[in-house]
Amino acid sequence: MFLLRLITTLIFFGVLFCQSAFCAVNYKVKELVLDNSDSIVVIKGQGNFKLAQDDVYAPLPSANGSINIINDIALHSVTNPARYVIDIPGSVLIGANRTYKIKNSKTLQSVALSQFSTNPHIVRVVFTLKNSSDLEKFKTYTDGENIIVKYSPTVVKNVFQYKFYTPAGDTSARANLQNLSAQIVYNNSQEPQNIEPKFQTKYYLTQISQNSDGLILRGLGQISMERVKYNPEGTMASLNLDSCALSMKYDGKTFKIPSSNPDLKATLTIDKLNSKKVKLTLLGENLRDYRFVVAPDGQSLFISHRTYVINTFFTSRTAKVNSYKFEKNANGYSVFDLAFNMPVTYDVFELNNSFYLDVNNLSDYNEELLKEVLAQAGVEITVYKISSDKTRFIVPLKNISFTYANVESNAKSIKLCFKDNDIQTPVAEKKEEKQDNINVVYIPKQETPEVKEPKKKKETPKVISSLKKVVIDAGHGGIDSGAIGGGHYEKTINLNIAKMVQEKLAKKDVYVHMTRTKDATMSLEERVEFSNELNPDIFVSIHTNSTLNLETQGLETHYFKDNSIDLADIIHKNFASEKNLRKWDTKDRGVIKSRFYVINHTEAPSVLIEIGFISNDEERAKIVKKDRQEEIATAIAKGILEYLKIK
Ligand code: ZN
16 A cells, blocks of 8 residues: 555656656756846856756857857847847746846846746746847856856956055946846736845856966956965965856865976865955965966966966967056056057066066067156166067066056056055055954963953944845964864854854845855955955954963953944843853853954954853863854844844
């Protein structure tokens, strides 16, 4: 009897699942993600799509002139009205059929997602355009999991392609971003919903390949690199790609950097640091000799030992200098602007207190013109040819510091921005304060923090807009383990709790950004910059305490700026509640004003929570347990929700 029922059930489900000859539904279309560059839309999906779609992507036009398009997906263009249609086989749409009405786009009017057919299963995506001439600009790719549609060749102009420090007050780079948004209209009776671009992602890293002398990272959008950081021995180099999304299949993966010289051994590990940044870590020897070369299309990055940076790899055409300009603005920033007659490949690096720019396909740098411009500017820049088509610009960083290099998206202009050192700079100030802070953050704290001040009077919390954004910062990570006790690392406890807080807030529809989601190294500046760029409602840093007095235990909430007092009070009230203190058998060490770097430099109301002492045997035994971490996370999340006035 039971067996019969089982067989019947199996047959029943078999019929349900295999309505067509291609019975497998192997892909789910989940949502549409807008990118505020107004050039890319990502159809986010899930499933085995990638299994059928190997090697479908080669976006480097100059390499062989061909672009492979997903073979299995049917693409149609319709000119009247202008529409671009994608049919995805073996797929189901999650949620109701819907149309995204796009606002402030130069190209798109709307994007519709629908379950076009269930036998066979096909999800249809229809892009309705403003202009039929834009149809030819459409390109479709996949990163294995998602379908990426690029609909405009013009990507964001004036992004910091190579970001050393973003000068304070220079917001021009951001001003050019499109203010894209959309309204989702559902085909059922569901209320329309407004959405904003989920990512400010400007680069989708989708493919990593090797040639005989290096690694090639390819993607869509514009590469934006931060300054390369080295350890003193030169055996580790790290570089963040800012505003970058990573294909899941590469997260956490390590690649050998090939070389025809067997003595050169280096590896590259690639990690998704958080929702914005991807971290590249090189391990090997003499890593200062490695170069990161950006292709003229700004979409590919070649990583190789300097001896193998071949000029013709990305482009066989040599460029000439059209013009030089030198401009000094009132804030002490100088911009050296180089314009070329055609796109260039370049790499930048620092050596012996000088800044180097190598333009890899520049045959003529127009020496006369350069001399003239530099004489007027009164600066010292040395230029010489390394080879017939490779030119090196050297800027000694004696009285100036380098702030950023910025390449136009057509790679025909490079701007180098410098700051006079004798003018009070935000950079210099930052460094001094960091020095202070290393003492506070990394060395076990004294029983009584030196910078303890009485609490300020309460202010009423500011009125917060409807979209709540929270940055959760798991303290330390990667090579910085934080405090250590009984074989346990602070960084791990912090991350566990941070993730739990994230999960709890996400359930309440709070938009949570994590500074790190894995065991990755991240500087204090990077955390602050991450938060300030996102402009969240609040910033919450999670740490575990440590002190030389092994008896000490208890809970602390730290704030520094006046705008953070209420947040600190409300979180602490929930965290160090009577009930929790009794249950956890610990002490309330209070709300403390402390000059920690992250809570001092983040613009949003910010707190740093010390969830207990790893140096105390009893407390440590409790806080390393999952149950206790859940309870701590619940209390912190409760405080955050109360502050944000979310029920
Ligand atoms: Zn810490």
